[in-house]
Amino acid sequence: MPTLAHYLYVSGALFSIGLLGVLLRRNILIIFMGLELMLNAANLSLVAFSRFHPGLDGLPGYNAQVLVFFIITVAAAEVAVGLAIIVALFRAKQTVHVEDLDTLKF
Amino acid sequence: MTPSFPIEFCVLFLGVVLLLADAFFPDMDKRKLAHIALVWLGGFLVATFFLRPALLWASPAGFYLADPLGIFFKQFALVATMLTLVLAIEYAPVVERAIPGSKPGAGLGEFFILPVFTCAGLMWMASAADFIMIFCALELVTISFYIQVAYLRKCPASLEAGTKFLILGALSTGFLVYGITWIYGLSGQTGLSAIAGAFAGIPAIPQSSQTALLFGLGLVLVALGFKVAAAPFQFWVPDVYHGAPTPVTAFLSVGSKAAGFVVLMRVLGPFLTVPEIETRVITVLQVLAGITLIYGNLAAMPQTNLKRLLGYSSIAHAGYLLMGVASVGSPLAGRAIVFYLVGYLLMTFLAFLILIPVAKAAGGDDIAHFNGLGRRSPGLALAMLLAMLSLAGLPFTVGFLGKFFIFEAAMQEQQYFLVAIGVVTVACGFYYYLKVVRAMYWQPVPVDAAPVEFSPLGRFAAAFLAALILIVGIFPKPILDILP
Amino acid sequence: MNTNYLFLTIFLAVAIIFPLIPLAIAWAWARLFSPPKPGHEKLASYECGIDSTGPAQVQFQSHYYLYALVFLVFDVETIFLMPFAAAFLKLEFSAFLTLMVFLLLLVEGLVWAWAKGILAWK
Numbered sequence: 001m002p003t004l005a006h007y008l009y010v011s012g013a014l015f016s017i018g019l020l021g022v023l024l025r026r027n028i029l030i031i032f033m034g035l036e037l038m039l040n041a042a043n044l045s046l047v048a049f050s051r052f053h054p055g056l057d058g059l060p061g062y063n064a065q066v067l068v069f070f071i072i073t074v075a076a077a078e079v080a081v082g083l084a085i086i087v088a089l090f091r092a093k094q095t096v097h098v099e100d101l102d103t104l105k106f
Numbered sequence: 107m108t109p110s111f112p113i114e115f116c117v118l119f120l121g122v123v124l125l126l127a128d129a130f131f132p133d134m135d136k137r138k139l140a141h142i143a144l145v146w147l148g149g150f151l152v153a154t155f156f157l158r159p160a161l162l163w164a165s166p167a168g169f170y171l172a173d174p175l176g177i178f179f180k181q182f183a184l185v186a187t188m189l190t191l192v193l194a195i196e197y198a199p200v201v202e203r204a205i206p207g208s209k210p211g212a213g214l215g216e217f218f219i220l221p222v223f224t225c226a227g228l229m230w231m232a233s234a235a236d237f238i239m240i241f242c243a244l245e246l247v248t249i250s251f252y253i254q255v256a257y258l259r260k261c262p263a264s265l266e267a268g269t270k271f272l273i274l275g276a277l278s279t280g281f282l283v284y285g286i287t288w289i290y291g292l293s294g295q296t297g298l299s300a301i302a303g304a305f306a307g308i309p310a311i312p313q314s315s316q317t318a319l320l321f322g323l324g325l326v327l328v329a330l331g332f333k334v335a336a337a338p339f340q341f342w343v344p345d346v347y348h349g350a351p352t353p354v355t356a357f358l359s360v361g362s363k364a365a366g367f368v369v370l371m372r373v374l375g376p377f378l379t380v381p382e383i384e385t386r387v388i389t390v391l392q393v394l395a396g397i398t399l400i401y402g403n404l405a406a407m408p409q410t411n412l413k414r415l416l417g418y419s420s421i422a423h424a425g426y427l428l429m430g431v432a433s434v435g436s437p438l439a440g441r442a443i444v445f446y447l448v449g450y451l452l453m454t455f456l457a458f459l460i461l462i463p464v465a466k467a468a469g470g471d472d473i474a475h476f477n478g479l480g481r482r483s484p485g486l487a488l489a490m491l492l493a494m495l496s497l498a499g500l501p502f503t504v505g506f507l508g509k510f511f512i513f514e515a516a517m518q519e520q521q522y523f524l525v526a527i528g529v530v531t532v533a534c535g536f537y538y539y540l541k542v543v544r545a546m547y548w549q550p551v552p553v554d555a556a557p558v559e560f561s562p563l564g565r566f567a568a569a570f571l572a573a574l575i576l577i578v579g580i581f582p583k584p585i586l587d588i589l590p
Numbered sequence: 591m592n593t594n595y596l597f598l599t600i601f602l603a604v605a606i607i608f609p610l611i612p613l614a615i616a617w618a619w620a621r622l623f624s625p626p627k628p629g630h631e632k633l634a635s636y637e638c639g640i641d642s643t644g645p646a647q648v649q650f651q652s653h654y655y656l657y658a659l660v661f662l663v664f665d666v667e668t669i670f671l672m673p674f675a676a677a678f679l680k681l682e683f684s685a686f687l688t689l690m691v692f693l694l695l696l697v698e699g700l701v702w703a704w705a706k707g708i709l710a711w712k
Binding site: 018022032038039053061074077085086092093103 | 261284
């Protein structure tokens, strides 16, 4: 029987993998996947907390579950805008690598 | 007197109607959209003065808080959006040139409409009293800013700024939600007052859960640090401010920062009621404020591009504001922060408003492009002089009083070290702001200088802002009396 | 609040150490093992073994991507209908109105996309 701790370990691992992806990878698309993974790590632990800390009526906490819905939709909006920007960037500069973003450095 | 929650829906509805108007009348002059938005936002601004400060759904689960602070920041957001639209109208020729379309002004409509949506998000943030609400409002603001920063989609600098802002903004979102997760896990609540109630219900928080709680709060602080541009989470600021269209830069530096500080003050509320956590949070805030002050002011000194300079100056101002947040125990702190933000709005928008026509005439936004402005167009130079002196903090301007109140609040909390850093960095500030003044008055006029053109609306806004900088700098009482 | 929060402390340590070690390695990794080597093969459009043919500057079919983006948003927003449907019988009339406003906003997005010509297949 998995306990709260198990879910939190998995969620922590997901968050760390996502963060690592953001920090290590140089392809913007993969960085973006890492960011999505971080959000989903938060979703997992929110649902786990809500399931294992029932309210006074014995039902899972609804606040966390509603927050999960909002996180999912916001993540979708973020992806839509993000991909549009990345496509525009690719058209302008023919690259999706972070090292090539050097116009603004001096 | 009416309850206040419909006002955000009105702003949102205005945005939706403008979007449809833009789509269904492709041949209209898009500047009309901006004028319509200006008139309506002005109407909403008047309406906010008749709002009843009240708790909506006042219960532990209440997620919307229309206290005087919230209503004041709604007005703040509306004013900032209106000024952004004035700037955007000035900036429209650049957008038209950067986005070639089948018709003139093809890509201009959304440039005027997106700030309206951002405004709705800022207004919701001002009233958010629940982490769910904070998250949604913050994301509405952030995502609409992603689009605005990357708006000039044929211009590599703007796209690059947009991409950097996108990645770092999304990263801070990740930190925010993970932090909220831990705070929820330990308190079982997402509402700020409910969290405070959960802490009040137990005699002492065990050590291990204190650590976890601080971990969660730390992640939330990192995310808010990104939003308000506090060091060491400031690295996106110079590039994004430099690459974004100028009106967006101004909106980003004022609106995003103000909303970030309101949320910061609200989020810290329940945690400062727990003595074990309070001392540590205050220490963290002091360290952040100190680093931000030093970094922002020192890094601004060698800058040659005015937008970048104002970016670093925005970091420095975040440092002064954080100093106010760290002195939150003082009764003056809240009012000092509000006053500082008002002053920051006036002087930042004035500086960017002057920058747009000058950059248009000179073909760039370096400080060198201001050379000899004092002789080319004395009126603009005088307004810029006022903005720079106020940003530096010269007496009889709003910038001086803002810093003065913040320092006084910090002195009341015995934060002498921070005040010392603050005073030293103000001196640094004089150096880099006066570089602009020097260029305007002591440098020769370039031989090929084009005449600076400035629309009547822009002139009016600049005169209005300049007058307010002086008036509020001499009579601060009306602004200070906003908060009880 | 529960008392056994030892795992939280352990978790915290793991959560800090886990990213920190690779961060240290990352710099070395980037320098030693994975220097950027953009080559013909690597920059080819598809890396599935078949050589890409034709010129690189093909017309980019942006229609697919616009449809995908619009679909993505509408697809995910319907998630809010799920809890509404699950609790439908217990809800007040105001909840129904709220959801109608939400759907109206979605429809507005569709109408806007339509009027802007995004849905037209050129």
